Amino acid sequence: MRQMLRKHLGSMICAASLAAFSLSAAYAQDTVRIGYAVSKTGANAGGATTTTIPNYELWVKEINDAGGLKVGDRQMKIEVVEYDDRSSSEEAVRSVERLATQDKVDFILTPWGTANNLAVGPIFDKYGYPQIAGTSVTDMAPKLAARWPNSYWLLGTGGSYAEGLVDLLVKLREEGRIGDSVAMASIADGFGIELAKAGRTALQGHDFKLVYDKIYPLGTQDLAPIVNEVKALNPDVFIAFSYPPDTLGLTDQARVLNFNPKLFYTGVATAFPLYKDKFGAAAEGVVSLGGIDPNDEKVRAYIARHKEVVGKEPDRWASFMTYAGLQALQQAIEKAGTLDKEKVNEVLRTGTFDTVLGQISFDNKSRQVPNIFTVGQWQDGEFVGLEPADHPGAGKLVFPKPAWPAQ
Amino acid sequence: MLTNAILSGLTMGGTYALVAMGLTLQYGVSRIMNLAYGEFVIAACFAALVLFASAGISPLVALLVVAPAGFLLSWAIYRLLLMPLVRRAPSRGALEVDSILATFGMLFIVQGIMLALFGGDYSSYSYYNTPVDLFGTTIAANRLIVLAVALAVALAAWSFLMHTRSGTAMRAVAVDPVAAGLVAIDVRRVAAAAFALGGAIAATGGVLISMFLTFNANIGVVFTMKALIIVIMGGVGNVVGALVAGLILGLAESFVATFVDPGLTIAVTYAIFLAVLIMRPQGLFGARAR
Numbered sequence: 186m187r188q189m190l191r192k193h194l195g196s197m198i199c200a201a202s203l204a205a206f207s208l209s210a211a212y213a214q215d216t217v218r219i220g221y222a223v224s225k226t227g228a229n230a231g232g233a234t235t236t237t238i239p240n241y242e243l244w245v246k247e248i249n250d251a252g253g254l255k256v257g258d259r260q261m262k263i264e265v266v267e268y269d270d271r272s273s274s275e276e277a278v279r280s281v282e283r284l285a286t287q288d289k290v291d292f293i294l295t296p297w298g299t300a301n302n303l304a305v306g307p308i309f310d311k312y313g314y315p316q317i318a319g320t321s322v323t324d325m326a327p328k329l330a331a332r333w334p335n336s337y338w339l340l341g342t343g344g345s346y347a348e349g350l351v352d353l354l355v356k357l358r359e360e361g362r363i364g365d366s367v368a369m370a371s372i373a374d375g376f377g378i379e380l381a382k383a384g385r386t387a388l389q390g391h392d393f394k395l396v397y398d399k400i401y402p403l404g405t406q407d408l409a410p411i412v413n414e415v416k417a418l419n420p421d422v423f424i425a426f427s428y429p430p431d432t433l434g435l436t437d438q439a440r441v442l443n444f445n446p447k448l449f450y451t452g453v454a455t456a457f458p459l460y461k462d463k464f465g466a467a468a469e470g471v472v473s474l475g476g477i478d479p480n481d482e483k484v485r486a487y488i489a490r491h492k493e494v495v496g497k498e499p500d501r502w503a504s505f506m507t508y509a510g511l512q513a514l515q516q517a518i519e520k521a522g523t524l525d526k527e528k529v530n531e532v533l534r535t536g537t538f539d540t541v542l543g544q545i546s547f548d549n550k551s552r553q554v555p556n557i558f559t560v561g562q563w564q565d566g567e568f569v570g571l572e573p574a575d576h577p578g579a580g581k582l583v584f585p586k587p588a589w590p591a592q
Numbered sequence: 593m594l595t596n597a598i599l600s601g602l603t604m605g606g607t608y609a610l611v612a613m614g615l616t617l618q619y620g621v622s623r624i625m626n627l628a629y630g631e632f633v634i635a636a637c638f639a640a641l642v643l644f645a646s647a648g649i650s651p652l653v654a655l656l657v658v659a660p661a662g663f664l665l666s667w668a669i670y671r672l673l674l675m676p677l678v679r680r681a682p683s684r685g686a687l688e689v690d691s692i693l694a695t696f697g698m699l700f701i702v703q704g705i706m707l708a709l710f711g712g713d714y715s716s717y718s719y720y721n722t723p724v725d726l727f728g729t730t731i732a733a734n735r736l737i738v739l740a741v742a743l744a745v746a747l748a749a750w751s752f753l754m755h756t757r758s759g760t761a762m763r764a765v766a767v768d769p770v771a772a773g774l775v776a777i778d779v780r781r782v783a784a785a786a787f788a789l790g791g792a793i794a795a796t797g798g799v800l801i802s803m804f805l806t807f808n809a810n811i812g813v814v815f816t817m818k819a820l821i822i823v824i825m826g827g828v829g830n831v832v833g834a835l836v837a838g839l840i841l842g843l844a845e846s847f848v849a850t851f852v853d854p855g856l857t858i859a860v861t862y863a864i865f866l867a868v869l870i871m872r873p874q875g876l877f878g879a880r881a882r
Contacts (some may be wrong), residue, residue: 226703230712231808272810373855401854404814405608406805407842409600409731410849417593429714430806437804441732454714463716486685592722 199581217254217524219245220266220290220307222280226442227272231429233297235457236320236503239495240293241265243512245261246494254515259524266290274304281305285312291524292514299375306333313526315533317514319507322346322376324383327551334529337513337552339506339542341559343376346474347383349559349572350450353582354422355391362584363421363447368397370411370435371426376453380426396420397494401431408434409442416444429454433463440467440589447585448472456501456561456568468563470586475502476570478578487541501568509540509554513547543577595729597850598843603731605842606739607801611815612822612834613745614793616866618666620829621766621786624674624691625685629794629819630812636662636798637807638706641715642705651719651799652737657798659792666791673698678780681869684769706809716806734803741800745793746835753831762786766829821861825868827878837876840864 189218212286221241224233233557243265248254253262266288269278284290285308293309295302295318302321309316310333317337323329326338339483357363367388371381388395396418401411408431423446425435439449454460455473464471477484487508497559498506516539517532518524529545537546545554562583569580611633618626639658645651677694681687720734753759764772765782773779797815801807822841826833844864845857868876 223710226707227810230707230810231714234712235714247779372855399854401849402858405854405857407600407604407846407849409604410597410846411854413593413596413600413729414850430811433714433716433806434804437718437721437732438697441721441725459714459716463718592718 208304212332216258216264217256217259217261217292217518218264218266218288218290219292219294220268220284220288221294221296222268222270222277222284224272224301225269229270229272229298229301232320232453235459235500236507237297239491239497240319240504240507240511243491243494244508244515245368247490248515251255255519256524257567270296270301273282274301277301277305278308281308283433285314290291292518292526292529294511295319295321303329306336309333310335313530315514315517315526315530316383317510317533319510321332322379324379328551330552335533337510337533337547339510339557340503340555341557342383343379344383344387346559347380348387350384350424350472351387351391351393353572354393354448357448357582357584358393365392365394366396366418366420367393367422367424368415368418368420368446369395369399369426370397370415371400372403372405372428372431372452373400374403374428377426377428380452381488384424384426395473403428406429406434408438411435412438412442412444416442420446422446422448422450424450425452427452427454427455430460433460436460436464436467436471440592443589445586449586455563458498458500461563461566461568463471466590469565470563472560472562472571472582472586473502473568474559474561475500475505476558476568476580477501477505478570478576478580479567481543481578483541483543505541506557509538509542509545512540513538513545595727597846599726599729599731600850601843601846602839603735603739603842604846607735607797607838608818608822609835609838610738610742610745610800611794611797612819612838613742613749613821613831614790614797615625616790616826616829616831616834617639617786617793618790619823621762622670622783622790623687624670624695624787625688626787626790627692627695627816628699628702628759628812629695629790630815630817630836631699631704631706632662632666632716632791632794632812633798633801634807634809634812635706636795637802637805638710638715638809639795640799641717644717644719651803653846655796655799657736659796662795663788663792666794667782667788669698671785674787675780703809703812708810710752712808712810714806714808717802718827719803721775721804732804733859734800737803738800741796742835742838743777745796746831749789749793749831756783758785774817807860812849821865825865825875827875830877831873833875833877837868 223237224230249262253260268280270280284293293314297320299321302318315335319339322340322343324342324344326342371377397415432451450472456475461468517529521528521532537544556576560572561568561570571580615629618624636658640651640654643654677690722733723730724733759781761777765779769779822834822837826837844860848856848860
């Protein structure tokens, strides 16, 4: 009896799994499977929840509401497979490998941050998935583009941001509006180190005098000593290549100590809606990375849709690159008319795409988007792109920075 | 520059000390090495943020609600979750190990709840970020409030421990729970009270630091680590020790940041910690033998 049962049980399980298999196979035919592993928990969650996850959700919802992706002559809805990489590179690699081999998704969206994008690069490359990185700033981007032919680097290099800023300073000095003295503080972590290095080289190359150049560790809670010391040096320009908690902390301290240099630049999170919400009118005149053209119809529509669907505004920097990357992927799939990764990659490498960043193309050696805003400034409640100045829609710098409003 | 460094060090040290005092009670008296401690601090940050953003309630008023809530919640956690561990632990050492494992799990539960409720976004608001002129230098009012509360909590806890009957019972349990039981002290009740008191201090610290720090659901462990260093440095279970150790660390960081290099603040923290461990392994104010 027991043996009978076992026999039957075996075949029942067999049948059930076969049924499930054929069911999923049938199902997969009318959906596009998109997978991603992002940091929902851990140290990266703050950045991923601001920039990456909302845009992925927005994009999927928009496509599915419109009836799906047009692949050839069919409309296919998107089915999402997502993992939490827990802010660990090893976990990100494992998850992407799993997405490729077990979940067999059609396309994989990239994780948040430079480190995790570098970590998963070889896996994307091995299975031929396009790696469209919207949150990765690295000077290695040109080399990586050569090593991994299916990788695209929308956020550019650390050098481009530092040089954009220094270009702006050079212009100000030529007009006689600032002197030579610049104070710079930076965080001792990947992004801060890379930008500080590029900034130092560019500043010294243009004969600026670095009166303060210090690095502080990750998680520094007391920023008063830095602001106090810089204030005593009275530089015309203060630059901080900082992370979100210290960006807000430095701004807070500068207000309290009434340190108001002619140009006040802080790092990541300055372009976040959080910054505007927290500081309100005091954000006016603060300079940072990124920026947008607030008069561009597409930009305004994107911000409105983002707010409507996700419940908050996008940040004014990497959110745009992330979303533009998704738009490029969508258009590449539709143009290729197939889910074949190699054909889609072919279109991505050579085509031009209509995105929130304007008409973009990766048809260059380093597969970056040339001419994105590298320097922006809060002006009347909007973070306006300033540099490169020949970028369509670039704003004019408000100078000198207005005084901090009384609190 | 010197007054700047001193004031900034004292206020930062006050923040460290305030957060650490709760952990020193939980660890010293109840013998629960609470790895989820920082998560409770962050939970209080969120509570203060919600009250401030939705109802415009000042964090200082919110303290009146959040600190007792922290007390009750910690009491319930001790009674419901930790009591079984206390009952079956053959020795205090075993209880410490068990509590590390149990609270390590609790860390993820509390963090998961916060992620579900608030997401992983950074949160920040400004309250009392007004400049105050003091001894010829300027400092944010909210930092001074934290320092004042830290001193007040330390004074209150010290008087309670030294001059009241329940406080004496708590110290007795900290020194020797078996002997305390022999002289008719209800050890489990006292341990629960100490754990709950620690929770109330964690909540107080969380509400106050939310006024000036940017936080998200994932940074609790930062506070647990810093508090643990201070607890060990000050002597486990010693509230005044935690205050002094916290202030020393705050001052050392501020002096190094001002006069040497801000990059060395973490190094100096661990150097001092190491020096204390080598010279006084029982902590600055710890008793030599238990």
